[in-house]
Amino acid sequence: GNSVTQMEGPVTLSEEAFLTINCTYTATGYPSLFWYVQYPGEGLQLLLKATKADDKGSNKGFEATYRKETTSFHLEKGSVQVSDSAVYFCALSDRASGGSYIPTFGRGTSLIVHP
Amino acid sequence: NAGVTQTPKFQVLKTGQSMTLQCAQDMNHEYMSWYRQDPGMGLRLIHYSVGAGITDQGEVPNGYNVSRSTTEDFPLRLLSAAPSQTSVYFCASSPGQGNSPLHFGNGTRLTVT
Numbered sequence: 001g002n003s004v005t006q007m008e009g010p011v012t013l014s015e016e017a018f019l020t021i022n023c024t025y026t027a028t029g030y031p032s033l034f035w036y037v038q039y040p041g042e043g044l045q046l047l048l049k050a051t052k053a054d055d056k057g058s059n060k061g062f063e064a065t066y067r068k069e070t071t072s073f074h075l076e077k078g079s080v081q082v083s084d085s086a087v088y089f090c091a092l093s094d095r096a097s098g099g100s101y102i103p104t105f106g107r108g109t110s111l112i113v114h115p
Numbered sequence: 116n117a118g119v120t121q122t123p124k125f126q127v128l129k130t131g132q133s134m135t136l137q138c139a140q141d142m143n144h145e146y147m148s149w150y151r152q153d154p155g156m157g158l159r160l161i162h163y164s165v166g167a168g169i170t171d172q173g174e175v176p177n178g179y180n181v182s183r184s185t186t187e188d189f190p191l192r193l194l195s196a197a198p199s200q201t202s203v204y205f206c207a208s209s210p211g212q213g214n215s216p217l218h219f220g221n222g223t224r225l226t227v228t
Binding site: 031032034036041042043044045046049051089093094095100101102103105106107108 | 148156211212216220
């Protein structure tokens with residue numbers, strides 16, 4: 001079956017530090033890959049996505065590149081801000097045996113940014 | 116532009132009580148789903164639907180029922196609440212295509228005493 005593995009948190013950084021959150025996946029097909037962000041007290045919202053190998057998704061200074069050869073989709077940001085403190089989820093969407101696209105989520109990585 | 120609306124935001128139940136968590140979306144999405152979020156467990160899929168009249172079980176369906184009589188609504192029913200069902204519940208929808216992201220509601224925080 002499909003699975004997504006993320007680095008465990010919390011990740012604690014000082015403002016303006018470089019961020020990497022690792023994500024690797026296992027999929028039977030050719031999935032689309034996503035990063036979602038969850039701010040305190042809210043639902044998840046899409047941060048960025050990539051749909052084919054070597055695609056780079058980007059948004060709000062965050063980037064992730066679809067690496068098929070290493071089955072990875074690591075999230076990076078060059079300079080984090082306190083407002084980036086949130087929980088980040090890596091996810092894939094692949095066609096299930098019944099033909100529907102069922103998302104698979106990682107367990108989430110909490111990011112805490114200190115001033 | 117409401118998106119995905121969940122009600123209520125908070126609920127406290129006693130063991131054995133039943134209730135329905137409501138979810139409605141106004142984006143004409145075919146795919147709708149329910150997740151529960153527990154500390155250290157990430158998101159776990161309870162039930163999902165790929166269109167009106169079609170539902171299927173996810174990873175943790177026991178103790179929950181769903182129905183999909185319209186495209187817009189996907190209620191989640193707790194038949195006989197148990198303390199193990201204390202969690203935050205999220206409804207999510209998408210157009211149902213492989214590269215379409217999920218749109219989430221803001222969640223319902225349920226406590227069962």
